[in-house]
Amino acid sequence: xxxxxxxxxxxxxxxxxxxxxxxxxxxxxxxxxxxxxxxxxxxxxxxxxxxxxxxxxxxxxxxxxxxxxxxxxxxxxxxxxxxxxxxxxxxxxxxxxxxxxxxxxxxxxxxxxxxxxxxxxxxxxxxxxxxxxx
Numbered sequence: 001x002x003x004x005x006x007x008x009x010x011x012x013x014x015x016x017x018x019x020x021x022x023x024x025x026x027x028x029x030x031x032x033x034x035x036x037x038x039x040x041x042x043x044x045x046x047x048x049x050x051x052x053x054x055x056x057x058x059x060x061x062x063x064x065x066x067x068x069x070x071x072x073x074x075x076x077x078x079x080x081x082x083x084x085x086x087x088x089x090x091x092x093x094x095x096x097x098x099x100x101x102x103x104x105x106x107x108x109x110x111x112x113x114x115x116x117x118x119x120x121x122x123x124x125x126x127x128x129x130x131x132x133x134x
Contacts (some may be wrong), residue, residue, distance in 0.1 A: 004100055046094040048130050050093055051106070055127040057083060058111060058120035072117035076110065091122045098125065101133040 035057035065073050073079055082084045089111065096106050110125045119126050 005104070016024075040095070044097050045132075047092045047094050047106065048097045048132075051096055052127060052130050054089055054091065054111065055120050055122065059127060062120065064116065066118075073108070073113065074117065076113060077118065096121050096122075096130065097132060098129055099131045099133060100129075 017099070058076065058079065059081040059112060064082050067129060076089075077086060083089060091106050091108050091111060095103050098101055098122060104125075106123065111120050111122055112124075113119070114121050114126065122130075
């Protein structure tokens with residue numbers, strides 16, 4: 001008979017019970033459920049900041065274009081002399097926050113000019129429409 005393989009060795013081993021494991025998994029689930037909405041809200045705020053930044057740059061370029069040429073641009077692509085790599089300045093995909101408190105899904109493939117050509121827009125929303133609710 002071998003030493004150490006008797007009942008005494010196995011009976012001293014301890015582990016977690018099924019109930020303890022279920023409690024730990026439940027707690028982890030609750031914590032994860034609380035973290036996911038915060039993460040998605042952070043993405044919406046990041047997209048909002050990017051849209052605000054892009055629209056500010058485009059609006060500044062529109063002012064420069066108008067001052068130099070005496071007319072407003074007819075399309076966003078006309079701002080190539082004032083915005084580096086204008087062809088790749090596009091809105092992010094995903095959710096974005098409007099000042100009204102509404103969360104909007106951004107589906108536009110490009111920024112556009114307002115009807116009077118004086119401002120850049122994203123899905124018909126101007127710079128002042130984006131941001132946190134005041």
